[in-house]
Amino acid sequence: MNFEMTEDQQMFHDSVARFARTELAPGAAIRARAPGYPWDIAKRMAELGLMGIPLPEADGGIGGSLVDALIAIQTVAEACPRSGDVIQAGNFGPVRTFAEYGTADQKARFLTPILEGRAVISLGMTEPQAGSAATEMTTSATPDGDDYLINGTKIFGTHSSEAEVFLVYVRFGPGLEGIGSVLIEKGTPGFTIGQPSAFMNGEDWSQLYFDNVRIPAGNVVLGPGGFRKQMAGFNVERLGNAARAVAVGRHAFNLARDHAAERKQFGRALCEFQGLQWKFAEMSLKLESAQLLLMRAAVNAGDGLPDAHDTALAKLACNEAGFFAANEALQIMGGMGFSEDSTAQYCLRRTRGWMIAGGSIEILKNRIAEGIFARRFPQAAPKS
Numbered sequence: 001m002n003f004e005m006t007e008d009q010q011m012f013h014d015s016v017a018r019f020a021r022t023e024l025a026p027g028a029a030i031r032a033r034a035p036g037y038p039w040d041i042a043k044r045m046a047e048l049g050l051m052g053i054p055l056p057e058a059d060g061g062i063g064g065s066l067v068d069a070l071i072a073i074q075t076v077a078e079a080c081p082r083s084g085d086v087i088q089a090g091n092f093g094p095v096r097t098f099a100e101y102g103t104a105d106q107k108a109r110f111l112t113p114i115l116e117g118r119a120v121i122s123l124g125m126t127e128p129q130a131g132s133a134a135t136e137m138t139t140s141a142t143p144d145g146d147d148y149l150i151n152g153t154k155i156f157g158t159h160s161s162e163a164e165v166f167l168v169y170v171r172f173g174p175g176l177e178g179i180g181s182v183l184i185e186k187g188t189p190g191f192t193i194g195q196p197s198a199f200m201n202g203e204d205w206s207q208l209y210f211d212n213v214r215i216p217a218g219n220v221v222l223g224p225g226g227f228r229k230q231m232a233g234f235n236v237e238r239l240g241n242a243a244r245a246v247a248v249g250r251h252a253f254n255l256a257r258d259h260a261a262e263r264k265q266f267g268r269a270l271c272e273f274q275g276l277q278w279k280f281a282e283m284s285l286k287l288e289s290a291q292l293l294l295m296r297a298a299v300n301a302g303d304g305l306p307d308a309h310d311t312a313l314a315k316l317a318c319n320e321a322g323f324f325a326a327n328e329a330l331q332i333m334g335g336m337g338f339s340e341d342s343t344a345q346y347c348l349r350r351t352r353g354w355m356i357a358g359g360s361i362e363i364l365k366n367r368i369a370e371g372i373f374a375r376r377f378p379q380a381a382p383k384s
């Protein structure tokens, strides 16, 4: 058991840290307030080889590991929380599930612009009546000659207001085995992207409406029975979400540490009050232990996809630690932490969202309990 980075990982970390310190950290507060996706940062990251890190070179990726991708996303997000989202979009989000299961033709059509930082792909899973109960989704794919007709609606998708292409979970038939996924391009007749709404973390989302949207069979990523594979790919997205939670919690922690070392009240630096010292100790404990669970999930995954139980433990710990640290950091910074002049309040809003997105903390606990008892605990109401 070794808790140190390898020499290659350390070198990679150091080069990403240099880039983050010089090019990202100075604009972190501005980016936290700026609307829209940071396309300039996406293009720069593509130039630096920070998109598609764990994807095979044959797919236009870098051929690195999940651990490499975690090193990148955490180093970037700790320096500039908003820029961490770009690493998510290019390595951990639906792009990864798509790269895992998409056909060669689909990848040739859609992957290049995403890895070049010119486009994003958005995941359409959640529906107005199917959130935590994702398998209750009703958006349908009905065969029509060589095509499929898509009908239904999706909500809350990250990047849904700006994406060029959508990985949409659809129902080919009844039950769990009826679920799969398709690619739908912006501009396809019958596909409407609603007016953007804002999450409290500053991100936009648009409701997606599919009204007899005709797509070729070549746009099917996973046919009926693909749901489990889809969720296996989604575990990578969950780790990206977990990684940013810890890194953004650390960003807030660092702000509070510097503030407490400088700011004087009652004639003493804030860091000399034991009540605040203990807050730092607790933040540090939660962040460090969550980090270990995160890395364990990634290391255990090897070249494959992370295990669901490992992922649920890691995401739960990271989401709680990140939010705890951001909340305590804001408190330690007083009015300055609560002001929009500081990124502490942004960290609080961002880490709060990840406790809901990508498997809420309650759903993760349900999943962990299933691992502990080695049995399923169906949540659906019993049929009368």
Ligand SMILES: Cc1cc2nc3c(=O)[nH]c(=O)nc-3n(C[C@H](O)[C@H](O)[C@H](O)COP(=O)(O)OP(=O)(O)OC[C@H]3O[C@@H](n4cnc5c(N)ncnc54)[C@H](O)[C@@H]3O)c2cc1C
Residues within 6 Å of the ligand: 122, 123, 124, 125, 126, 130, 131, 132, 133, 155, 156, 157, 158, 159, 199, 201, 353, 354, 356, 357, 358, 359, 360, 361, 362, 363, 366, 379
């Ligand atoms: C920032 C953000 C980004 C998102 N990005 C995407 C995206 O890219 N694509 C996408 O498709 N969706 C996305 N979502 C939607 C997200 O996946 C859902 O919000 C989430 O699955 C919860 O569903 P819901 O909001 O309908 O809440 P509900 O399912 O209605 O749940 C409400 C509350 O009840 C709890 N609950 C529900 N069932 C149980 C149970 N069985 N046991 C215990 N507690 C339970 C939940 O944990 C939650 O606290 C995003 C959401 C957020 C906040």
